[in-house]
Every structure is written in C-alpha cells, then in structure tokens.
Amino acid sequence: MSVDLNCHTKLSDGSMGIDDLIILAEKRGIKVVSITDKNCQAGNVRAKLLGERHGVRVISGVELSSVDEETGREVNVFCYLADSPDRLEGLCRKNSLACRKASQFMAINTAKKYPVTTSLVAKCAAGSTNIFIPHIMRALMESGYCLSIYGELYNRLFKPEGEESVFVQPKYEDTKVVIDAIHEAGGIAVLAQTARFSADEIEHLISYGLDGLEAWSPYNDEEKTNNIIKIAKKHKILTTGGSEFRGFYSKKNITIGESTMPEKNLDELLAYKARRKRMQKKAAALAAAAETAEGSND
Secondary structure, three states: OEEEEEEOOOOOOOOOOHHHHHHHHHHHOEEEEEEOOEOOOOOHHHHHHHHHHHOOEEOOEEEEEEEOOOOOOEEEEEEEOOOOHHHHHHHHHHHHHHHHHHHHHHHHHHHHHOOOOHHHHHHHOOOOOOOOHHHHHHHHHHOOOOOOOOOHHHHHHHOOOOOOOOOOOOOOOEHHHHHHHHHHOOOEEEEOOHHHOOHHHHHHHHOOOOOEEEEEOOOOOHHHHHHHHHHHHHHOOEEEEOOOEOHHHOOOOOOOOOOOEOHHHHHHHHHHHHHHHHHHHHHHHHHHHHHHHHHHHO
16 A cells, blocks of 8 residues: 655645645555645645545645754654644744745845746745745746756755855744644654754754654665664654655655555554554543542542
C-alpha cells in the first residue's frame, strides 16, 4: 500500500487544488495521503470527503512553521491526527500573519529590482491563504525575467546569504512552543525535512519532545534516509515520509507518491496514536479515582 504523508495544495504553497490532488493520488495508486499545507488546516475536511469517494484515505495533517530560538533556524513541524485541530487555529493565524508581513517586504524589495506589481504577485497567489516565495517567482516568470521558479534568479533573490538577497525571515513562534501546542491539540509532532539538519541538530530538536522524524523524501538519498532511521530508532520515535508534492512549485520534477513510506510505519503511527489515547484515559481515570478518595477522606 502506497503512503504519502507530505502533500501541499494551492491553499498554501502548492499549485494544485484538493480535488485534483485526490484524483491524481487515486490514478497513481496512492492509498493514503496527508494534506500538509503550511499553517493551514482548511483542506483537511474536504480532502477526507473526496478521499472517501475515490478510495484514498486521508490522514489529517498540517505543516507548522517555527524558528528555534536557540539556533535561529527555521524548523517546520508536521502535526498529524490532532484530536482538537481548532486549538491550533490561533497558531496558524499567527504564523500566517508573520509569513504575510515577510512576504510583503520581499515583494516590495523585489519590485525595486524588477518592476513587477504587488497586484500581479497577489494574482499569482490566488486561492492560497498566504503569499509565498514561489508566488513572487511566478510573477517574475510571467513578467519574462526567468523561465523557471527555481534557478539563478531565485538563488540571487531568496538565498539569505546572497549579496542581492531580498529574503526576510518571518517571525514565527519558537519550535518548542509549536511542539507543545501540537501535543495540547492531541496531535503527533514530526520534524519535516529532517535531512536539512545535522545529526547534532536533530538530537537537539528531539529534546523538545518530537514524536517522529520525516525519513523518506525525494530529496534524500539512501544514506540520509538510513541515518535518520537510526536516530529515530535510538530515541524510539516514529519515522514518516512523503513526496513533498507541490505541483509546479516543487523544487524538482516530483509527482505525488514519488517518495512513500512503508505501510508498517503508517501502522506504527496509528498505533502510537491509539496507545497515547489509552494512556490519557487511564491517567484521567486514576486522577478521578484519587479525587474521589480524597473527597471520601474529607
């Protein structure tokens, strides 16, 4: 069974709508997907309904942005299977506002170098809940300044270390705060794009309470994937994976299901969720019994 737990739609930084993504998954033989739009949970309900019609199981998900205050690095964390996703809406709005402010600055500074209008950038972002760098690059493409989203112009403008860079780091919440928020919502916190980090950085992030690491990705070679799996086994945490599908906003030629995770790892994810629910119920029952006993003693 093919499982892809990292798919983005046009609600955030993807180019494909939910309907077309689910149909593509069906035609590709992908049986389980997760819509992990950035700081946006709006697609989960519709995706589940469409998935039921097309024989595709949808695991609820969202990719939450953060910045690790200790290192200053941006860290993205997946939340899967939240019991109370509404508890994450405040965080999603806060992160979206931070992203919007940074994007506005980047769009204005880009327009100083290349005369594209902010209204064109907004048109390129139509349907999304925010403006992302690929939308600015699409506006530059449509204006004839480049032939692709990713390439020389992208590197010149949006690599933070470049002399001509217009990149602005959004002021996202601290990574530990985001992981705690996921747990408070009853979700499972998994580090996205794990291979971006060194082994020491991964260990540091695990100390914040991560439940898992994304190991399978079309951007990982076999060695990177195996190293991530080893770290996860060492800490007895989960491993997940997916294609990071974004349609034509993907950084290389990737379709849904290009990278999948083993079915047994999906079973472990679901079992982890069920086990945690049992533990929570047991803890609640013990607390209630202790409260009753204390009342009797009074």
